[in-house]
Amino acid sequence: MKCPEVVEWMHRYLDYDLDEEETVKLYEHLKTCPECADTFRLLKSLSRDLEDLPKVTPKFSLVDAIMPQLDAIDQARHEKSASLEEMPAPAEMVPVPSRPARKGKFWNTVAGRTALGGAAAVVILGVAVLNYNPKQLSTAEEPPVNTAASNEASMDAAATSGSEASKSNVVEQGTGSSEPAQDSSEEKTPASSDPSQLSESQDAGSDTASSDKAAGQEAQTYAQHQDSSKTPAQDQEISRKADTGSQDNAGKAGSTESADNGTGKQEGDGGQATLSAPTDTESPPPKGDEVQKDIVPPNGDGGQAADSTAPEVNGSQEGDTSGQMGIMAIKPKEDSNKFYSPDGQYAASVENKKLVIYSVTSDGSSKQVSSLDLPGTWVSGVWSADSTVFTYQTTDASGSTVSQTYQVGKQDGSTP
């Protein structure tokens, strides 16, 4: 056994790795080898010193010192696990709070929408009602106008008249006129309205012609217009719709200042005065074929109503029936055969194939002046502007149209 090998056994001996046999051999060598014995002594001393190293201990509990960190770790773990577990949970949690919020919003929005909707509906209804009421008012006044022959005219007049004041006047006039107009149309059928409308062609020619011809008529019509200084436009329109050229002229004239001059005659009406005036006048003999306009001039009814269509009514029968003209214009168109002279003093009526001329008195009553046999079928008739001549046309059996005239003064004298 050599010394280097003995040294290894020494270390193994120190580490308790030698069995008894090896230990015996080691000690035998050490007895024989002083150097190895000295080395072994030093190693044993060193190993003993190493084993005797102080069992150092921490001066404080390391576990207690790290407890906060351990707790933090645990908390972190819980948070992680919580987060891991809550990862879905938060997703759920978020929606949950968000949902209520959304619900709240939705409710709010719904409530807001309903409120807004209700408010909007109220506003709209309010506006509609406000807007509608005026319409009703106007229409309420208009209906009478509509009923009247001059429905269209008055309607249009009212609608077209720019100023409200004129509207009000129109309305009143229309209303006032409508009823009387009907009455007049029913009661008396002067040969005025129908012919006037029927002969629309007249408008152009008759306009000028009539205006030129019967200054008196125009004057009366103008008087009407003047009376209703506000409603010349109405008159115009009324006359236009009536399609009576004479009325058109009258309306135009009325609108113009010249009308005022012309009206100077009967303007004095002031309202009722006109009534009497026209009624007093006797229907002039039929002059031209067209009688249309004649109706209009006679107006002069009540100061207010007289303006528009009323004059005609007045002329027809009574001063009271002022607004008749409107109705007169329409219904007469269809079937009435009564023609009023422009001055309202005379009325021509076709009765039983006879042309009967009435003298309209101031009190509204009419008196038959003369009766003429019609040679053929009645076609149309019209008073001259001066209310002195009534020109009427008839169709004989052969189909040819014959135009004849009746002069008031002359007939009076001639008629028995």
Place this chain on the structure above:
Amino acid sequence: MVEQGLIRAAQSGDRDALITLLREIEQHVYRTAFYILNNEQDALDASQEALIRIYTKIDSYEEKAQFKTWIQRIVTNICIDKFRRTKPTVSIDEHELVFQDKQNVEKEVLSSYLAQDIQEAINQLPDHHRTVIVLRYLQDFSYNEIADCLNLPLNTVKSYLFRARQQLQNMLQEHQKGGVSG
């Protein structure tokens, strides 16, 4: 050293068992750290870190290895990898200076230098030699336990231990001679 039941309880999630286990091993952990690092504060820091790592890694322990070797592997790795490397030569110089100072102070007290001299000598050993010495003498590990702890072959452990002991003896003999002569 540590009962298997306590280890299992700690591994099963029993926090109290795990804390109890840590209290039982904390001195062993600290002692290894202290002799490897030869510095009390570093030993405290390293041992606390080792305990925390054990606390968090308890689930990774497998019973096929001894629990004490598993613990010592953790603490030695921490000490060598984290602390020992950060202060290589500087600490050595300081320790030598301290060693000189202490030597001068302790000249007259003949047999009182041994422990501190041995500590200084151990501190001057290479990391693996020092670790083997610590495990052998501070933890009473066998060759096999040291091999398991350091994941080294058995012969390598013996070689490290023999050479470490020889180096220590050489250092201490020179120190002893100098002390005696001086």
